[in-house]
Amino acid sequence: MPDLDLDQLYFAIIDGNAKAAAAVTKEAVAADVDPQTLLTDYMIPAMDEVGARFEANECFVPELLIAARAMKAGMEVIRPLLLGKAVEPAGRVVVATVQGDLHDIGKNLVATMLEGGGFQIVDIGTDVSPDKLADAVQSHQPQLVALSALLTTTLPSMKRMLDRLTQDGLRAGVKVMIGGAPVTQDFADEIGADGYSDNAAGAVNLARQLMGAAA
């Protein structure tokens, strides 16, 4: 096998080349590179770079979309490998991006990492209304809810979702953790969420802590 250049994964995502992202990821996995390394050292930094370029007006929405698609193509390859071998789920988590918000890369990463940590995931998607969240909590009876928001304009949706769980008498039965770029610990405290983390690995630790608190 020729020398494996993992930077190709980083650049494939930045260039939005989904085929190359999947191919390099497969090669890396075949060469026994740790999938966690691929994620944290190449894939996430590539999306961070695309984000920085977008913020600097050096690229635009279509480039963001194809970069996100390339990241997903790589994620598809490592996802099964990130999954833990836990027989008993560590807990059930309903995962959602809040109403008005279509950003799902962070949510999916959090879901994948939680799944890797042995949690059972019920992913109810993006642009999730308080109604839909309440229905999911009622029907799936999770111990945890994980909410993601990437827009400052959708932060209030998080509070509405918590309020809805309280109104429906569901709030006491679940721990709610929140995250996403504009979310802070102060905001989490302000709306009465049970926890906040600024990254997907931290989300797993947080989920475990909250499960401990729930026990």
Ligand code: B12
């Ligand atoms: C990719 C992207 C898009 C893609 C989304 C593709 C997809 N399938 O998700 C597309 C092109 C669709 C898009 C659209 C828009 N976007 Co956009 N987007 C981004 C971008 C560049 C990267 C986001 C991302 O995926 N980051 C990578 C992931 C891994 O990071 P993350 O989501 O933060 O998640 C991590 C943590 O936050 C945490 N986390 C996340 N969720 C959770 C949940 C829990 C429970 C926990 C514990 C932790 C946690 O863990 C994750 C992993 O470490 C950001 C810029 C940026 N630098 O963030 C702008 C950004 C978020 N977008 C922005 C905007 C304005 C928009 C649009 C309004 C643009 C437009 N004019 O149409 C639309 C809105 C559409 C909508 N209604 O949602 C702004 C938001 C500004 C603001 N202050 O609100 C940003 C910040 C760019 C900017 N500076 O202008 N976007």
